[in-house]
Amino acid sequence: QLPVGSLQLTLYQYKTCPFCSKVRAFLDYHGLPYEIVEVNPIMRKEIKFSSYRKVPILLANAGSPLQLNDSSVIISAIKTYLVSRRNSLEEIVSFYPPVKTVTEQGKEVLEYENKYWLMLDEKETKRVYPVKEVRVEEMKWRKWADDWLVHLISPNVYRTPKEALASFDYIVREGKFGTLEGLFAKYVGAVAMFFVSKRLKKRHQLRDDVREDLYEAVNKWVKAVGTNRLFMGGNQPNLADLAVYGVLRVMEGLEAFDDMMVHTNIQPWYQRMEEVIEK
Amino acid sequence: QLPVGSLQLTLYQYKTCPFCSKVRAFLDYHGLPYEIVEVNPIMRKEIKFSSYRKVPILLANAGSPLQLNDSSVIISAIKTYLVSRRNSLEEIVSFYPPVKTVTEQGKEVLEYENKYWLMLDEKETKRVYPVKEVRVEEMKWRKWADDWLVHLISPNVYRTPKEALASFDYIVREGKFGTLEGLFAKYVGAVAMFFVSKRLKKRHQLRDDVREDLYEAVNKWVKAVGTNRLFMGGNQPNLADLAVYGVLRVMEGLEAFDDMMVHTNIQPWYQRMEEVIEK
Structure with a gap:
């Protein structure tokens, strides 16, 4: 195939x-x-x-x-x-x-x-989505990942000056920067994004402690997956699982990620995602 | 069928x-x-x-x-x-x-x-859209009618106090209002919408003379239909033709409509639409 x-x-x-x-x-x-x-x-x-x-x-x-x-x-x-x-x-x-x-x-x-x-005919649709409801569910949560979940990332990873610096250290290390550019980006970027993230927080009407919004969103996702299936897609991740995982994983190594692991129920699902993707 | x-x-x-x-x-x-x-x-x-x-x-x-x-x-x-x-x-x-x-x-x-x-399978798609391009074209112009063309209506029909009054006279006459309500709606509504339409004009970044934007939009539509077909849908209107016609016709009887007929090339297409819909 x-x-x-x-x-x-x-x-x-x-x-x-x-x-x-x-x-x-x-x-x-x-x-x-x-x-x-x-x-x-x-x-x-x-x-x-x-x-x-x-x-x-x-x-x-x-x-x-x-x-x-x-x-x-x-x-x-x-x-x-x-x-x-x-x-x-x-x-x-x-x-x-x-x-x-x-x-x-x-x-x-x-x-x-x-x-x-997905642009599928009837037969293909039945193959991918045995029940029609799961198609709509996948669509809604993919959109949620794009329109809501991503907006929680910046306010959380640039929450404090220290976190902003750690985030930019990580961005510069992982990204493509010249030596001077990187040094510049790290310090100027961290300061800038610390302030930008406050504006984003206001625009998206997040709480004073933006962690609360992150935890709430993540737990909402875990609840939507429920306890009767490994993934939203059932025994295998669907496009919503992949989207949510893709968004959350950019925080790996940062304080926001560790906090999320401790204060939400995401870990079992997140580990399953890691396993099926690394396989 | x-x-x-x-x-x-x-x-x-x-x-x-x-x-x-x-x-x-x-x-x-x-x-x-x-x-x-x-x-x-x-x-x-x-x-x-x-x-x-x-x-x-x-x-x-x-x-x-x-x-x-x-x-x-x-x-x-x-x-x-x-x-x-x-x-x-x-x-x-x-x-x-x-x-x-x-x-x-x-x-x-x-x-x-x-x-x-439209949620069609391959066979049905071929029946409705002989060529794939026309499907995308229809979609784009339907969206244009909803997201752009409609926004030109209010600024145009409430352009001057006199036009605002004429518009509300028409709205009250055609709509469902109690006698007192109607009287109230007509005068208060006209004044309110005159000012609201100025705000809408600014929000949608329209020109000082909003007629210019209306003419431009309408001529853009006429040009998109072109001279080689009666409607965007060919010999019969498609959903884009119906959308544009549906939006424009709410101005019938108002100054903006008459101005549009005189100052744009819409008339031949508009008349064809009237004919196929009344049939």
């Missing part, structure tokens, strides 16, 4: 960005090999070829080269391609068109249509 | 609301009979039964009663049902789940997933 060797993938990423981590979790779990190009977040020379200026970008070559933007579009398109070989990857991607739109606040944004929906 | 008598429909609406007009244009064009319940916009008693507090609401009875919310979900779900009888209407509606999400500005909003996408 897997397109061994027929799908050449290159992921342009910042290693510590949650959206990029989501894509890696998805590709790793499905055993798809890919090359990584770590992008320098200051100059972004590596993605100069692209008019879309964000990461992740996935270049996919299944015959002809194709650029996929937006982490959830990448995941939905590749997953559709793996399940259904009726359409070329190019055709599948065309079902997730970018549409320029204007928010209520008058800001112009690019949105991808249908991005949590 | 049409479910004569098997689909009982009741539309809860404000007659002059563009989203409601869109739904009527769709139902009328497809020859689907429906009852209308005009909602009193002050008390909204007529939709007290619903936790969803906006119009349009469509109650559909295809066996068991079902409530459909959001104009574009209504249109996509019913259209899917007309094309494909594989699924019950209830199942089809479940493919457009409402998802609570938080905007960049921290506002909680309800969004419906996949709302411009």
Whole structure:
């Protein structure tokens, strides 16, 4: 079923960005090999070829080269391609068109249509989703991971000056920076993000202690998975499991992550995710 | 093909609301009979039964009663049902789940997933969309009608105090108001909306003369339809034609509408729409 060797993938990423981590979790779990190009977040020379200026970008070559933007579009398109070989990857991607739109606040944004929906026919749908409810459940929680869970990361990892410094130390160590750039990024970045994270906290109406919001969100997820299944996807993770795991794991090694492990019920599920992804 | 008598429909609406007009244009064009319940916009008693507090609401009875919310979900779900009888209407509606999400500005909003996408299998898709490009085109312009075109209506019909008064005279005449309510609504509403429309104009970054934005949008639409086809849908309107027509027609009888007819190239297409819908 897997397109061994027929799908050449290159992921342009910042290693510590949650959206990029989501894509890696998805590709790793499905055993798809890919090359990584770590992008320098200051100059972004590596993605100069692209008019879309964000990461992740996935270049996919299944015959002809194709650029996929937006982490959830990448995941939905590749997953559709793996399940259904009726359409070329190019055709599948065309079902997730970018549409320029204007928010209520008058800001112009690019949105991808249908991005949590796999483009399957009836037979394929039955194969992936034995019951219809689980399809909608997966969609809702994927969206929740993108629209809510990610917004808890910055306020938590830059919560105190000390944590902000530790976070940037980690970002600089894992990311692609020149020596001077790295030194600069670490201290200036930590100070800047400490203040930016306060603004984000206000914008997303988080509590004074942002840990509370993180714990609440994580426990809500654990409760949604419930006690009768290993993953939201049942015996195997579905795209919602992979998304939530991908987002949370960018905090690994930081205080926020350790706090989360101690103060929530996430650990058993998180360990199962680690096991099936590393397998 | 049409479910004569098997689909009982009741539309809860404000007659002059563009989203409601869109739904009527769709139902009328497809020859689907429906009852209308005009909602009193002050008390909204007529939709007290619903936790969803906006119009349009469509109650559909295809066996068991079902409530459909959001104009574009209504249109996509019913259209899917007309094309494909594989699924019950209830199942089809479940493919457009409402998802609570938080905007960049921290506002909680309800969004419906996949709302411009018809849930068709490969055969049905070929029947409705002979070429794949037209499916994406239809989706983009439906979204454009909802996210951009509608925002031009209020600033244009409440542009001057005189126009605001004429608009409210029309709203009160067409809508459901008590005698005193109507008198109150007309004068207070006109004054209020005159000022609100200035704020909307600013929010959506419209030009000083909002007519310019209306003309530009309308001409952009006419250009997208082009000269080689009668409608965006070819020889028959597609869902984008119906959406744009539905939105624009709420201005009929008002100065903005007459100005639009004189200063843009919309008239031939608009007349064709009137003809196929009245047929």
